[in-house]
Amino acid sequence: EIVLTQSPATLSLSPGERATLSCRTSQSVSSYLAWYQQKPGQAPRLLISDASNRATGIPARFSGSGSGTDFTLTISSLEPEDFAFYYCQQRSTWALTFGGGTKVEIK
Amino acid sequence: EVVLVETGGDLIQPGGSLRLSCTGSGFSVSDNYMSWVRQAPGKGLEWVSVFYSGGIIYYADSVKGRFTISGDISKNTVYLQMNSLRAEDTAFYYCTKGRGRSSIYDYWGQGTLVTVSS
Numbered sequence A: 001e002i003v004l005t006q007s008p009a010t011l012s013l014s015p016g017e018r019a020t021l022s023c024r025t026s027q028s029v030s031s032y033l034a035w036y037q038q039k040p041g042q043a044p045r046l047l048i049s050d051a052s053n054r055a056t057g058i059p060a061r062f063s064g065s066g067s068g069t070d071f072t073l074t075i076s077s078l079e080p081e082d083f084a085f086y087y088c089q090q091r092s093t094w095a096l097t098f099g100g101g102t103k104v105e106i107k
Numbered sequence B: 001e002v003v004l005v006e007t008g009g010d011l012i013q014p015g016g017s018l019r020l021s022c023t024g025s026g027f028s029v030s031d032n033y034m035s036w037v038r039q040a041p042g043k044g045l046e047w048v049s050v051f052y053s054g055g056i057i058y059y060a061d062s063v064k065g066r067f068t069i070s071g072d073i074s075k076n077t078v079y080l081q082m083n084s085l086r087a088e089d090t091a092f093y094y095c096t097k098g099r100g101r102s103s104i105y106d107y108w109g110q111g112t113l114v115t116v117s118s
Helices: none
Strands: A004-007 A010-013 A019-025 A033-038 A045-049 A062-067 A070-075 A085-090 A102-106 B003-007 B018-025 B034-039 B045-052 B056-059 B067-072 B077-082 B091-098 B105-108 B112-116
Touching: A004 A085, A010 A019, A019 A033, A019 A085, A019 A102, A033 A062, A045 A062, A045 B105, A070 A085, A085 B045, B003 B091, B003 B105, B018 B034, B018 B091, B018 B112, B034 B077, B034 B105, B045 B067, B045 B077, B045 B091, B056 B067
Parallel strands: A010 A102
Antiparallel strands: A004 A019, A019 A070, A033 A045, A033 A085, A062 A070, A085 A102, B003 B018, B018 B077, B034 B045, B034 B091, B045 B056, B067 B077, B091 B105, B091 B112
């Protein structure tokens, strides 16, 4: 099983600031990595697929990068609605696995 | 419009069984990987199982031998039969649609709560 480690666990920032979230995998997943956003009481929402492809309707302030074992989700300028949990997920091998999540909270 | 609706969540005693259903609209279950992903209260996401009518079924080790995934294409529905339930199976269970034959989950249901407790 491929283990995904997200850091930091919590990111405390102010609106307008840049957020940088990390996801490291225990072995290479090539570019088969996705990012999801989840708000309290809601289902997750796909943000980024295959490391860097924004999903339909996702604002351009969200971007993804990386390949192999190191990946980054960047939110260029935080909007109030961006404060939420973020999860990475690999689809390189079965069983699929998710990272433990990063909480982006208002400072 | 793509919509996924899960039903079947309930309070069940340890060792009991439950069947979850996920009915899709706006797309064909037969064309997509369909997965169940669960989330224990206050915890992260855990992939459970995947079904593709073209011949793909996989399970997480934590549920292998106890859970069975299946589909009824005529009803555009996917099922998760859960047997020998344990307290650690308590979670919200989300049905997810993969983008075609992939595990890029582009649509999620609202979730159904399974509580395993005596």
